[in-house]
Amino acid sequence: MMWVCGGVYVVVSSGLGWALWRAWRRRGADARGDGSVTRGMDGRLARLLPLAVGAIVLGLTMLITASFFADRALFATRISPALEVRVTGHQWWWRIQYRDPASGGWVETANELHLPQGQTVRLVLGAADVIHSFWVPNVAGKLDMIPGRTNVLDVTARRPGWFRGQCAEFCGLQHAHMALSVKVEAPAAFHSWLAAQKGPAVADSGRGAEVFADACAACHAIRGMAAGGRAGPDLTHVATRHTLAAGTLTMTRGNLQGWIAQPQAIKPGTAMPAIPLNPADADAVASYLMALR
Ligand code: HEC
Ligand SMILES: [Cu+2]
Known part of the structure; x- marks a missing residue:
């Protein structure tokens, strides 16, 4: 692609330069009253036109064919990933499930x-309600998350550190508050993190x-408790996360308590309702969540 397009670029630029030079020369010749100097070329050039069109059609056809086969070859030689992770877009948060390499079961968390x-990690992308889009520009390209479909994105993160992701498909009122924190770390550190996430809550x-x-x-699961809903993020190790409500707040005791008291003020329209709790209970539930490490 590069060499063909590079060659075409050189040919077109030289043609353009040559045409400018001819026009400049012709203007000089016309001024001297000697128009026949260059006009003789025009007929011959016109006859070259079908040849040029033919070359363009042939060139584009070859490039399209080559691109088709290169694409197929790329998909055929997919390396087998070290890990599979399901990421599901919800209005307006991310459900994240790791395939546990040891047991084959799923380890669930959210937003981080x-x-x-x-x-190489295989991200299996889906959506629970409307179309979202997975986009972490420093780690991988963007891929849509579409309800009823799974899209697969193989990513190999090269640089360690924290990176910000963002839903990149307008998905409703709080689309802008649908960020994803991504942490790339050494495999050993990653696996001890995953082992800790896999365990039940120390509640x-x-x-x-x-x-x-x-x-x-009714909406939140804390593994190790008797029951738990799935309408909201899994909170089993919520206090280990660095943000709350998909990057909307940093994780602090005060922000957590504020979120529980007034989710609709912080993220208007969010699927989490404000639940009236007396101050002692609000305090107790916040302490309980802050201990979920
Ligand atoms: C009707 C379902 C529902 C109920 C009831 C509910 N939540 Fe939520 N909760 C949600 C949803 C949905 C979200 C994700 C909101 C978002 O980010 O837009 C959420 C988010 C959260 C988060 C942030 C999690 C994260 O990973 O960032 C916390 C903490 C939380 N809820 C705590 C609570 C507590 C404590 C209660 C009880 C007092 C509660 N929730 C009751 C649905 C609910
Ligand atoms: Cu969105």
């Missing part, structure tokens, strides 16, 4: 994607747990 540096069973079971468990 960890990747082992230098290893105490005080008043906070009771409030959670009453007011929150």
Whole structure:
């Protein structure tokens, strides 16, 4: 592609330069009253036109054919990924599920994607409600997440660090508050992180747990508790995350308590309702969540 297009570029630029030079020479000749100097070329050039059109059609056909086969070859030689991760877009947060290499089961978390540096990870992208788009410009290209379909994106993150992702397909009121934090770390660190995420919550069973079971468990799962809904993010290790509500707030005790008290003020339209809790219960449930590491 580069050599063909480079060659075409050189030919077209030289043709343009030559035409400008002829026009300049002709203007000089006309001024001297001697128009026959260059006009003789015009007929011969016109006869070359079908040849040029033919070359363009042939060239484009060859490039399209080559591109088609190169594409197929690329898909055929997909290397087998070290890890499979399902990422599902929701209005307006990300469900993230790791295929546990040991057991084959799924380890669920939300809004923060960890990747082992230098290893190929297969991201299986889907959407629960409307079209979203997975986009972490420093790690991979962009790919849409479409309800009822799965799109596959193989990524190999080369540089360690934190990177910001963002939903890149307008998906409703809080589309702008649908960010994704991505952490790329050494494989050993990644695997110990995954092992910790896999474990059940280290939760105490005080008043906070009771409030959670009453007011929150219909939508949120905390593995290790009796029951848990799936309408909202898995909170089993919520306090290990660095942000809240898909990058909207940084994870602090104050922000967590603010979010629980007034989710609709922070992210108007979010699927989490404001649940009236008395101050002691609000405090207890926040302490309970802050201990989920
Ligand atoms: C009707 C379902 C529903 C109920 C009930 C509910 N939530 Fe949520 N919650 C959600 C949804 C949906 C989100 C994601 C919102 C977003 O980011 O737009 C969420 C987000 C959160 C988050 C942020 C998680 C993250 O990974 O950033 C926390 C913390 C949270 N809820 C705590 C609670 C607590 C505590 C209660 C009970 C007092 C509760 N929720 C009740 C649906 C619910
Ligand atoms: Cu969006």
